[in-house]
Amino acid sequence: MFKDFNLENLENSKDILQELLDESRVKINELLNIKEKTYENFVTPYQEAGERINDFLTPIFHIDSVKNSEITRRVYEECLPIISKYETEISQNEKIYTALKDIQSKEKSMLNSIQNKVLENEIRDFKLSGCHLDNNKKKRLEELNLKLSELSQSFSHNLLDATNSWEMIIEDFEDVKEIPKSDLELAKFEEEGKTKYKFTLQIPSYLAYITYGTSREKREEIYKAYCTRAPQNGKIIEEILKLKDEKVKILGFNCYAQYSLSTKMAKTEDEVVSFLEELGHKGKAKATEELEEIKQIAFEDGLEKEDFRSSDMAYYSEKLKKAKYDLDEEYYRPYFEQESVLNGFFDFLNKIFDIKFEKVEAPAWDEKVRVYNISSNGKLSSRIYLDLEARKDKRGGAWMNNWHSHYTDSKGITHLPTAYIVCNFPQSTETTPSLLRHSDVVTLFHEMGHALHHLLSEVTEAYVSGISGVAWDTVEFPSQFLEYFSYDKDILKLFAKHYETKEVLDDAAIERIIKAKNFQSSLSLVRQIEFALFDFKLYQKLYKTEEEVQEVLDNVRKEFAAITPPSYNKFQNGFSHIFAGGYAAGYYSYKWAEVLSADAFYMFIDSGNVFNKDLAVKYKDTILSKGGSKNMDELFFDFAQRQASVDSLLKIDGIIS
Structure with a gap:
């Protein structure tokens, strides 16, 4: 039913991949030779060919992030040019492009909305790959795509090496x-x-x-x-910006930001900038007040008025939090033991979504990885791998990675989805279990939101199933939505149990967590606006030097930052989301999607019951099960029967009442 995670033959991946791609080339040529092409005889097997490659390649790229070694790096570097060349070759194949357009033209009225969405997305992506350009431009795009992939990987490796050294x-x-x-x-x-x-x-x-x-x-x-890690990434950023600018100019765009928006829900650059600036200006005054509160605690501790530093923020914020809410992270951690959190979390998900997690023995990449089969409405639906604890050979941060998609193949066989959740929680030892902070619990809810969006898909077309085909600026909606539940008292009581005494966290202690939820929410908001505006503005024109990049960041900070970091702070050299991930000119997506997630959660608040199963099942059926088969604004309307409101986000963050 599920393919096992198996990398015993990792060192031979390059040869196996080459063979697989050659087989795929033969298959695609066979499809192109079909006289009367239809969705059924051309598009369905074309998607299957893509899924077979993804099935093989995802674990190879994944292992380099979670068990990084000389071997994983070498294998990644060997496979990267091969897959990059293949993807460019396919995406620039005019015959495939023409076949898809012909099928769309002939069959549009006969196909269902999901099949039409596959065609619409594919035809758009072929155009964005330069399929219509002359051979010289295509060749240059191929070179640019490969070089950009290599630069992203170097950026990531430099950061990992600097972190570990x-x-x-x-x-x-x-x-x-x-x-x-x-x-x-x-x-x-x-x-x-x-x-x-x-x-x-x-x-x-x-x-x-x-x-x-x-x-x-x-x-x-x-x-x-x-914040001075990987200084060599400064030059890599220069190169990435230059090559991305060249790539999108070849494709006919004015700048990379314009190119980025061609696959997103936001329509124009001005719309994104105005949205971010509106949020930033609404949050700035309160953020300044929040900073003054922190400084006051520092001054009472003997710091001079002019001597407050960025490196003091976390320390005095924690003291302020404890003073305001009597919230001591260490007091809570024994109540958030990893095993207990998982069991209670699964219980909650079962209660509202009718999904069940069953732990299974299955091969994985580390002995601490847990593997679960998920049943939905009593029927086996998917598999998930949880790799939760920090390791030296693991990239920092937290993420969800989709492996297989839910789809029905040309033989009528249904393929079930799989995904990985990766976090960096405190390690367990022989004497101490992994004891989480509440912020770790929030992270777990967030990443599970992504995972369920992929794993609960009922879409039968691979290219718009789960998170495939979902616009990047709405992909955070299900993850942020699930986060909100991690602050509910009744939900916390399902798993907040002392790992030694088994005592449930008392109401007063839980109330302190809930009250502290919006602690420094305005500071957090303007920080996210700083990241998002820096990212977006950076891609609105070509900035050629490290100094120019710094100037973009400095100008954003002048307008929105509550505190200006020291000049040695080179945050950008560690901004892997946009230089080693998929968020370039798209980091605004977190806030864009948060409007949807806050508004959706408000429906549960307004219903008077966060365990509202009818509403949760409606959300599961109208949002999660539909994947990328419809645009998210349409799906949200199907769920809420109205447009989302920015005020819900500001209210939920306590910025407006």
Whole structure:
């Protein structure tokens, strides 16, 4: 039923891939030789050929992110030019393009809306690949696509290497005395008969020191190390911007931002910039007030008025949070033991969506990866892999990666979807289980929202099933929507149980989490606006040097940032979302989609019951099961029977009442 994760033959991937692509070329030529092409005899097997390649390639690229080694890098680098050449060759094949247009022209009225959506997307993407251009331009696009893929991978590897190469050793207990016990246990080691503490730039370790480290000098040291990682990425950014600009000019666009919007729900550059600026201006005044609150705590601690630094933010924010809400992260962590969280989370998902998770023994890439089969309405529907704990050989951050899609092939066989969720939660040891922060719980809900969008698809066409074919600026809607439930008291009680005493977290403690939800929400908003506007403006014209890139960021910060970071802060060199991921000129998508997710969640609030199963099942049927088969604004309207409102987002964040 499900294909096992198996990379025993990893080192031979290049040869296997080459063979697979050659077979695919033969298959596509056979399809092109069909005299009377139809959707059934051409488009369906054409999609299947793409799925077979994805089936083989996804684990190879995935393993380089989660078990990075010299072998995974070499295999990735060997496979990249081969697949890049093939994808360019296919996407620029005029015969396929013409066949798709002919089928659309002849069969449009006979096909269902989902099949027509496949054709519409494919024809659009062929145009965006330069299919209609002359051979010289096609050749140049092929070179550009390969080079951009290589640069993205170099950016990512540089960041991983820089993260892993730095450490801070502390011997004086005075410098670590405020750090939570569970974090301190992970940092502690013995050397020459002395107890020492090691902190790294991996997120759990970095956050532990920047948030709780007693020594201001050490906080500055680790902050500076974190935001000056991979300086060589500055030159890579220059190259990426130059090549992307050249690529889109060949395709007839004025700039990369315009090209990016051609596949998104937002229609114009002005629409995106106005949307972000409106949110930023609405949040700025309150963000400044929130910053002043943090500074006040710092001044009471003896800091001089003019001496507050960016590296002080996390430490004094935590003190302020504790003072305002009596919220101590360390108090909560024993209640968010990973196993308990997962079991309660699955229970909640079963209650509202009627889906069941069953743990299965199946091969994976690490002994701590958990594998579950998911049943929907009592019927086996999908499989998910959870890789939740931080490791040195794993890329930072959290993400969902889709492997197989739900679809029906030309023989009438239904293929079930699979996906991976990857996080970097605190590690479990032989003596201590993985104890999560509430923010980790929120992350888990977020990534599961993505996963369910892919795994609960009932669409039978692979290219618009699950997250395939979903406009990038709405793909965050289901993930952000599920996040909101992680702040509900009754839901938290399903899993917030002390891992030793089994005592359920009491109401007062849960209320503190809920009240603190919008703590510094305006600071968080303007920070996201800073990222999104920097990203979008960066791609509205060509910026040629590191200095020009910095100037774009500085100008955005002047207008929207509550605090200006030190000049050595090179945030952009670690902005992997846009330079090593798919968010270039699209980081605004987080906020764009959040309008949909906040409005959808408000429907549950207004119903008076967050466990509203009727509403949840409607959401599952109208949003999750439909994947990319319709535009998300249409699906949202089907669900809510109205357009989404920006005010829902501002209300849910406590920015307006």
